Amino acid sequence: MDILKFFTAGSVDDGKSTLIGRLLYDTNSILADQLEALQASNRKNDDGTIDLAILTDGLRAEREQGITIDVAYKYFQTEKRKFIIADTPGHIQYTRNMVTGASTAKLAIILIDARKGVVEQTVRHSYLVSLLGVSELAVCINKMDMVDYSETVFREITEAYEALAAKLNLNKVNFIPVSALKGDNIVHRSVHMPWYDGSSLLYFLENVEVTGHLPSVYARMPVQWVIRPQTEDLHDYRGYAGRILSGTFKKGDAVTVMPSGQQSVIDRIEVFDKEPEQALTGMSVTLHLKDQVDISRGDVLVSSARLTQQTRNIAADLCWMDQKQLDNSLTYLLQHNSKITKCKIADIQYKVDINTMNKESADTFHLNDIGRVELKTADELAFDWYDENPANGAAILIDSRTNLTVAALMFREAV
Amino acid sequence: MQAQKLDYLDELEAEAIHILREVAGQFEKPALLFSGGKDSITLVRLAEKAFRPGKFPFPLVHIDTGHNFEETIIYRDQMVERLGEKLIVGYVQDAIDQGKVLEQKGKNASRNALQTVTLLDTIAEHGFDACIGGARRDEEKARAKERIFSVRDEFGQWDPKRQRPELWNIYNGRIQKGENVRVFPISNWTELDVWNYIRREKMDLPSIYFAHQRDCITRNGQLMAASPYLNMDEEDLIVSRKVRFRTVGDMSCTAAVASDADQIDDIIAEISASKISERGARLDDKVSEAAMEDRKKGGYF
Ligand SMILES: Nc1nc2c(ncn2[C@@H]2O[C@H](COP(=O)(O)OP(=O)(O)OP(=O)(O)O)[C@@H](O)[C@H]2O)c(=O)[nH]1
Numbered sequence A: 001m002d003i004l005k006f007f008t009a010g011s012v013d014d015g016k017s018t019l020i021g022r023l024l025y026d027t028n029s030i031l032a033d034q035l036e037a038l039q040a041s042n043r044k045n046d047d048g049t050i051d052l053a054i055l056t057d058g059l060r061a062e063r064e065q066g067i068t069i070d071v072a073y074k075y076f077q078t079e080k081r082k083f084i085i086a087d088t089p090g091h092i093q094y095t096r097n098m099v100t101g102a103s104t105a106k107l108a109i110i111l112i113d114a115r116k117g118v119v120e121q122t123v124r125h126s127y128l129v130s131l132l133g134v135s136e137l138a139v140c141i142n143k144m145d146m147v148d149y150s151e152t153v154f155r156e157i158t159e160a161y162e163a164l165a166a167k168l169n170l171n172k173v174n175f176i177p178v179s180a181l182k183g184d185n186i187v188h189r190s191v192h193m194p195w196y197d198g199s200s201l202l203y204f205l206e207n208v209e210v211t212g213h214l215p216s217v218y219a220r221m222p223v224q225w226v227i228r229p230q231t232e233d234l235h236d237y238r239g240y241a242g243r244i245l246s247g248t249f250k251k252g253d254a255v256t257v258m259p260s261g262q263q264s265v266i267d268r269i270e271v272f273d274k275e276p277e278q279a280l281t282g283m284s285v286t287l288h289l290k291d292q293v294d295i296s297r298g299d300v301l302v303s304s305a306r307l308t309q310q311t312r313n314i315a316a317d318l319c320w321m322d323q324k325q326l327d328n329s330l331t332y333l334l335q336h337n338s339k340i341t342k343c344k345i346a347d348i349q350y351k352v353d354i355n356t357m358n359k360e361s362a363d364t365f366h367l368n369d370i371g372r373v374e375l376k377t378a379d380e381l382a383f384d385w386y387d388e389n390p391a392n393g394a395a396i397l398i399d400s401r402t403n404l405t406v407a408a409l410m411f412r413e414a415v
Numbered sequence B: 001m002q003a004q005k006l007d008y009l010d011e012l013e014a015e016a017i018h019i020l021r022e023v024a025g026q027f028e029k030p031a032l033l034f035s036g037g038k039d040s041i042t043l044v045r046l047a048e049k050a051f052r053p054g055k056f057p058f059p060l061v062h063i064d065t066g067h068n069f070e071e072t073i074i075y076r077d078q079m080v081e082r083l084g085e086k087l088i089v090g091y092v093q094d095a096i097d098q099g100k101v102l103e104q105k106g107k108n109a110s111r112n113a114l115q116t117v118t119l120l121d122t123i124a125e126h127g128f129d130a131c132i133g134g135a136r137r138d139e140e141k142a143r144a145k146e147r148i149f150s151v152r153d154e155f156g157q158w159d160p161k162r163q164r165p166e167l168w169n170i171y172n173g174r175i176q177k178g179e180n181v182r183v184f185p186i187s188n189w190t191e192l193d194v195w196n197y198i199r200r201e202k203m204d205l206p207s208i209y210f211a212h213q214r215d216c217i218t219r220n221g222q223l224m225a226a227s228p229y230l231n232m233d234e235e236d237l238i239v240s241r242k243v244r245f246r247t248v249g250d251m252s253c254t255a256a257v258a259s260d261a262d263q264i265d266d267i268i269a270e271i272s273a274s275k276i277s278e279r280g281a282r283l284d285d286k287v288s289e290a291a292m293e294d295r296k297k298g299g300y301f
């Protein structure tokens, strides 16, 4: 069985948390004592039924205000699949938490309130989905119960969204009319919308094919830790521990240590007490090389058949996530997987106006701003372009004064 | 193309190992908090997978409430012996003797809440900058909100409204002196995942996880092990029952479940069919709606 990670997005009050609650409730994923706690809670819907949103709105402040502030992770499984859900906040102030939930997911559920249609936050979140390269997208037109389950309303919103999707190069979009509150088309097909002949959301989640892994020549493993027991019987033992970001390593493969460029061959792959022939994408392994080479944490082992990029100057898309604005006179820290180096923002190419999608010139970024910058790093980075290999094409910026993560970066092109 | 996708247990395992190695790579003085429960036993197994044949780059730390199940302590000591790793024990009794905390009174008294002080003292004494714990997001609604690298201020407090963004699988463990990071490698595991993993890895567990005959009393509708740590009076009727424990904490706040499951397959079948969550057996969570959030804000795990 595999795992599908997905997240919810959309504007405040479009019903994201309610939809997740409904999904859990209608798949019988809520246990009796949790249900009891829900029933005992004083946050109820107007008609006295239990408010399913509080299943994910777990913080006191969230319950008091009836909004989501930070991502909640929820888990459920059906006979087909295991699911990890990130229910993210819709409020613009908490966009960074939405990006947190989105960055590890393979599929996005964007909610749109049927009464309101596509609004600014729908656009912002869709833009982020496209920047992050989330490959699958389900757009749920929610609160259909409040528009008499009208096919016309559904069609109008679908058309508006398709126009947006075309602008953002989102090509795999599935539209589902739902009522999270009443349960229409979430787990069970709705009886109120005979005009809709598509599947329920759950059916879609269970059956959607998420795109597979990259070919083996994209083999990349950042070294996290060097295992050197230095005991008598393991005197010469030297294992490079890390997780395979992409591609596949096999015994005998020619590998290059980036960025130093040293070459060797894979001698052995170890996973604790086993010695598999191959290290597949996603596995945490220990690699042994034929030659004695100088490798430390932050170096990347890559297939010699296809090396990574290697440079100190990169143009990257940036989402700014800190209250303090970007100060390009400062030196920040850039963390790319297990590698940390100093970094300056050499130039701001543009900032995107979310309402018009226009690229504007700017001299700084404030909280939630998105745009493109040119980075200059102290050390060379061994990376791939985000579009080609996202697992090795992203980084974070850290403010060394506060240690906060202040920006998400996606590497786009050479400068 | 790589046709094979990792099976879910392999994927969860690989993620946890990656996190453990990031801790090793990023921190000066990490520690692994070991409670003797199945989640921390799973962490130890994952640490073996992450670092063998080398040594663990951290000691194991046990915050001992003094109200333990004897079986847990026996298990702990045998495990440490087998691993050849270092164990540090912080005693809640010391904090009580020093007058830093007051023992709770009354029928529902437990030392669970007192652990926080000893935990923070132990962190300060040894200068730990990261503490690895076995908490899972599926356990409780406040935990569902916590990052994998969860930064705590110098008082050990969690501020849920000011969590750092945690992007992709890139973990930012940078902190100021005095601060500390709690790290949760099995955040994305469910209770059932842990049991399936224990079965797959053929791991040993303390015997209290399996059905056994035990003297119990009924408290607030739940079965509790009769013990000197539980404040009992003549109204409490002691009966011998066949029980097992689903989660293991303090003897005075962990309820037993009536069960005949004495094999791991039976336990997995029982949990799969269960209508009650694991935390339903923890009296410490029943105090109020936000009990866990409040404890975390105070420095608790
Ligand atoms: N009538 C109707 N109301 C709904 C539906 N879905 C959600 N609501 C209501 O809309 C309100 C907001 O729902 P939430 O689920 O909290 O919205 P959200 O998108 O999670 O909001 P944030 O997380 O704060 O951005 C609640 O009062 C819900 O009961 C629906 O399908 N029909």
Ligand SMILES: [Mg+2]
Pocket (backbone or CB within 6 Å): A016, A017, A018, A053, A067, A068, A087, A088, A089, A090
């Ligand atoms: Mg919400």
